[in-house]
Amino acid sequence: METRSKPVIALTTIGAWFLAFIWILPLLYAFWTAFHHPGGAARFDLFAPWTLDNFARVLAVAPFGQYFLNTFFLVTLILVCQFVICTMAAYAFVCFPFRGSDILFMLVLVQLMIMPEVLLIENYKTISALGVLDTTLAMGLPYLASAFGIFLFRQNFKSVPKELEEAARLEGANPIQVLLRVFVPVAKPTYIAYGLVTVSYHWNNFLWPLVVTNSVETRPVTVGLQVFATVEQGVDWSLVTAATLLSVAPLLIAFLLFQRQFVQSFMRAGIR
Template identity: 65%
Template sequence: MSALASRSPYAPKAGGLVAEAAASWLLAIFWILPLLYAVWTAFHPAEFSTRFELAAPLTLDNFRRAWAAAPFARYFLNSVLLVALVFGAQVILCTLAAYAFARHEFFGKGIAFALVLLQLMIMPDVLIVENYRTMGTLGILDSIPAIALPYVASAFGIFLLRQTFKTVPKELDDAARLEGANDLQVLLKVYVPLAKPVYVAYGLVSISYHWNNFLWPLIVTNSVESRPVTVGLQVFSSGDQGVDWAIISAATLMTSAPLLIAFLVFQRQFVQSFMRAGIR
């Protein structure tokens, strides 16, 4: 692929290449600047937050103080439980539904599929008022399941897995059935193993989305025991921390760190997953 690209008659040469490289670096620096600024602030004492001196001493003190000032350990635990619950439930529900749509003929299939796709448009993110009321009726306000439930049946996941299951050769399916496997066994032994890369891709997208999700968790949670890190960060930085940017920057980086580090380590997988999940 790259060898072919280098021979493209429109690949920039000499002067053009230098100009294009310079422009792309300039944009990259500009693009990363706000983040670098936060990193600078987080790793230096507060008096250097807005003064840039190479000799400024590095410190982890801001992280220590942020960690001590709010129950971030609990927030992290909540977020981990949340993304695990959401993705676990999504895998089960979406796999079953996708199998039904990909390899079963049943009455009302077309209408059911259209109804599922409707959720791509009417997203839970928008139905906050009614969903809040539903959680109240169910008596589970301010709990991790309340954050997770509106998202567990994901039209996106069903669609993605249905497309994947449809590419599985029918012969494999038939062969498994001839050997006496029942419907569910065929799904678990033939379809699910073949769709593994798609599960990984969907997992990265789902986990990123729900680790980062904010508005609905903000609405539905009200206590330390159920808040995910995003809401915890907001409560922390809008509280009495006031204008101590060094600590707020440290807390901000801390909450983004798991995904950021995972991204830097597994860059290729992240980019490919987002791509695979996006291109339909």
């Protein structure tokens, strides 16, 4: 049995390395192009000097500083609101069951099956009626709550031993104190993982911000990158890839810092 498993392990390892190579190849090409002048990058000259000129030119000709600031405010707004709303909803589903709560939770799960693009027109009509077009609130309002976040936190809260909750109540803790002192600390890895997921999604979100923004003052980095590539610089791939690396660098750094918590929390979030 052990002998038979060795070829399987070897094939699995080879397949994993092959898939990893396919995934990382475009990233390596982007690094190569961004850190070389157009001539050296196009010829794949291994002895071509590395340079930061492309990054300096990108920051000089486009307001990427403003784009990053807009995106930071957007993802912070969404993340804070989702943490609060999803935490309270998950806590209610776990600790305060009521008549019809299971049906309501099923409706929350149904939302996971609806693509955001399906609601694009109706969301735009709502945002337009509220008079907040071309604002950070317009980009974030449809995402201030998350069915995925409610599901993930509920599954994690269900794993908290009842004894801890009862002990806290015996010591005189009110429901909010029980939530903050018992449930939230236990779910800390889940909060980190979910934060990475939602920040990554909304940092890279393109279609909805493109629809509701039209000015540099509110434009996020994804829309700014698209405008930079198609309007300002055309097909200068050295500048485009440099701008792309600037856009994704915060996400790559965050994932490298929190990858362990990211994997562990989703392993713990299985249906219980």
